[in-house]
Amino acid sequence: MTDARPQGFDTLAIHAGAKPDPATGARNVPIYQTTAYVFRDADHAARLFNLQEVGYIYSRLTNPTVMALAERVAALEGGAGAICCSSGHAAQIMALFPLMAPGRNVVASTRLYGGTIQQFSNTIRKFGWSAKFVDFDDLEALKAAIDGDTRAVFCETIANPGGYITDLDAVSAVCDAAGLPLIVDNTTATPWLCKPIEHGATLVVHSATKYLTGNGTVTGGVVVDSGKFDWSASDKFPSLSQPEPAYHGLNFHAALGAMAFTFHSIAVGLRDLGMTMNPQGAHYTLMGIETLGLRMARHVENAKKVAEWLEADPRVDYVTWPGLKSSPYHDRVARIVPKGAGALFTFAVKGGYEACVRLVDSLALFSHVANLGDTRSLIIHPASTTHRQLDEAAQIRAGAAPNVVRLSIGIEDAADIIADLDQALAKATA
Template sequence: MSTDRQLGFDTLQIHAGANPDPATGARQVPIYQTTAYVFRDADHAAALFNLQEVGYIYSRLTNPTVAALADRIVALEGGAGGICCSSGHAAQIMALFPLMGPGRNIVASTRLYGGTITQFSQTIKRFGWSAKFVDFDDEAAVAAAVDDDTRAIFCEAIANPGGYITDIPAIAAIADKAGLPLIVDNTSATPYLCRPIELGATLVVHSTTKYLTGNGTVTGGCLVDSGKFDWMASDKFPSLSQPEPAYHGLTFGEALGPMAFTFHSIAVGLRDLGMTMNPQGAHYTLMGIETLSLRMARHVENAEKVAKWLEAHDAVETVTYAGLDSSPYKARMAKVCPKGAGGLFTFALKGGYETCKKFVDALGLFSHVANLGDTRSLVIHSASTTHRQLSEEQQIAAGAAPNVVRLSIGIEDADDLIADLDQALAKANA
C-alpha cells in the first residue's frame, strides 16, 4: 500500500497490512500455514537470530498472516508496533511480562472483566507479581495506590460488563507523573470508538476474539505499543533498559527505540512464553476487521435503542449503558468514545438472582454464551458465570451484582431484539 495521503479508518481497516502476495499476486492475505522459513544462507540465518535483520524464522515468533493482522490493528490504533497472540488473556500477560518482576505490582481498575480480575488477583501471584484494585473514578485513590514497586496501571476503555467509560486522559496523567506505562484494554470499544494512544495510553491490548473478529469463530489477542514511552528513563524496566544476555548484551530500549517493546515481545515473550496465534485464526480476524466500522456503528445504534426501552420497563431497576442521558458516564463519551458507547451494557432486574436466571432461560433470539462482540446478540448472567469466582463484594464492584444481566447487542433488527426481551421479561416475572 503506497500513498502519501493520511488514510481514513474505513480504508485502513481493509488495506493496512494487506499488500498483494509477492509470489502469486493474491489480493487477500494468504494463510501461510507453515511452521518454518528457509534461510537464504548461513549469514542470513545468523542475522535474523541476532536481531540484526527483520524476517521470518519460526511461526511461534512471527508468521506473515499473523504479522499482517498485527500491522492492521497497529494502524487502526495509531501505534508504533505490535504483536498478535493466542487470546486476550495472553495479550495481558504479554503486556506485563517485560515490565514486571518478583515483588512488583500493578494498579488495576475494579471495573474489569471477571476473568481479568481472577488473572490479576490470583494467577499472577505465581510469578511473584500482585495487583491493587482501585475505583478508577477516584483519581486520588489511583495515585495513592502507586508505590515504588508499581510497574504499570491497567484499565478497560469501556469496562466489561457494565459498559462504564474510563477517563483515560485523567488516568494517563497519573501514570505519566509516576513514570509508569498505562495499559488500556480496548476490547469493548475497539479503535473505531476509542483511540487510547491518542488519549495517553502507552500500551493497548485486545481480545481479538470479540468485536475485531466479530463473528464468534476464533480466539486471539493483540498487544499494541504506542512507541512513546522512554524505557531508558529509569531503572524500573531492566528487561528493556539493561543488556539482554540472550542477545549478546543487546539493550532493547537503546538499540530499538520506539520498537523496543514490540521486538522484546517477539524475541523474548513469544519465544519463551509461546502464546502464538495460529495463521488461520489471524485470517478470520483480518476478514472481520474489514467491516469493523460498519458493524460498530450498528452495534451502537441498536444498543442505544434497546437500552432506552429497557430503562422504561417496569421490571427493570437500572440500566448501565453510558449512552443514556441518565448515565453518569454520558459526559465522558465526547472525550473518550465520541462515536458512541459501544454495544455492551448491563441491567438490573427487580426480582433478583432467580428472576435473572428465569429471564435468561426464556430468551429465544439472544444466545446464552460466555462471549461478547458477536454480530449476534448475546446474554449472560455474570454472577453465575464469568464472575462466579469472585466474592459478592467483588462482583458488585465489577458491575456484576447477583441481580444484573449483561447484554452484548448485535446487529440484528432492533425491534426483534426488543420483542424477545419483552416476552422473556414477562415470563421471568409471571
C-alpha cells in the same frame, strides 16, 4: 498504497498490513500454514537472529499471516507496532511480561472483566507479581496505590460488564507523573470508538476474539505498543533499558528505540512463553476487521434503541449503558468514545438472581454464551458465570451484582432484539 496522506479508518481496516502476494498475486492475505522458513544463507540467518533484519524464523515468533494482522491493528490504533497472541488473556500477560519482575505490582481498576480480576488476583502471583485494585474515579486513591514497586497501571476503556467509561485522560496524567506505562484494554470499544494512545496510553490490549473478529469463530489477542514511552528514563524496566540476559545481552531500547517493546515481546516473550496466534485464526480476524467500522456503527445504533427501551420498562431497575443521559458517565462519552458508548452493558431485573436466570432461559433470539462482540445478540448472567469466582461484594464492585445480566447487542433488527427481551421479561417477572 502509495498515497502519502493519512488514510481513513475503513481504508486501513481493509488495506493495512495487506498487499498482493508476491508469489501468486493473491489479493487476500494467504494462510501461511508453515512452521519454519528457509534462510537465504548463513549470514541471512545470523542477521535475523541478531534483529538486524526483519523477517521470518519460526512461526512461534512470527508468521506472515499473523504479522499482517499485527500491522493492521497497529495502524488502526495508531501504534508503532503490535504482537498477536493466542487469546486476550495471553495478551494481558504479554503486555506485563517485559515490565514486571518478582515483587513488582500493577495497579488495576476495580471495574474489569471477572476473568481479568481472577488473573490479576491469583494467577500472576505464581510469577511473583501482584495487583492492587483501585476505583479509578478516585484519582487520589490511584496515586496513593502507586509505590516504588509499581510497574504499570491497567484499565479498560469501556469496562466489561457494566459499560463504565474510564477517564483515560485523567488516568494517563497520573501515569505520566509517576513515570509509569498505562495499559488499556480496548476490547469493548475497539479502535473505531476509541484510540487509547491518543489519550495517553502506552500499550493497548485486545481480545481479538470479540469485536475485531466479530463472528465468534476464533480466539486471539493483540498488544499494540504506542512506541512513545521512554523505557530508559528510569531503572524500572531493565528488560528493555539494560542488557537483556534472555537475549545475549541486547539493550532493546538502545538498539531499537520506539520498537523496543514490540521486538522484545517477539524475541523473548513469544519465544519463551509460546502464546502464539495460529495463522488460520489471524486470517479469520483479518476478514472480520474489514467490516469493523460498518458493524460497530450498527452495534451502537441498536444498543441505543435497546437501552432506551429497557430504561423505560417497569420490570427493569436500572440500565448501565453510558450513552443514556441518566448514566453518571454520560459526560465522558463525547470525550472518550465520541462515536458512541459501545454495545456492551448490563441491566438489573426486578426479582433478583432467580428472575435473571428465568430471563436468560426464556430468550430465543439471544444466545446464552460466555462471549461478547458477535454479530449476534448475546446474554449472560455474570454472577453465576463469568464473575461467580468473586464474592458478592466484589461482584457488585465489578458491576456484576446478582440481579444483573450482561447484554452484547448484535446487528440484527433492533425491533426483533426488543421483542425477544420483552417476551422473556414477561416470563422472568411473572
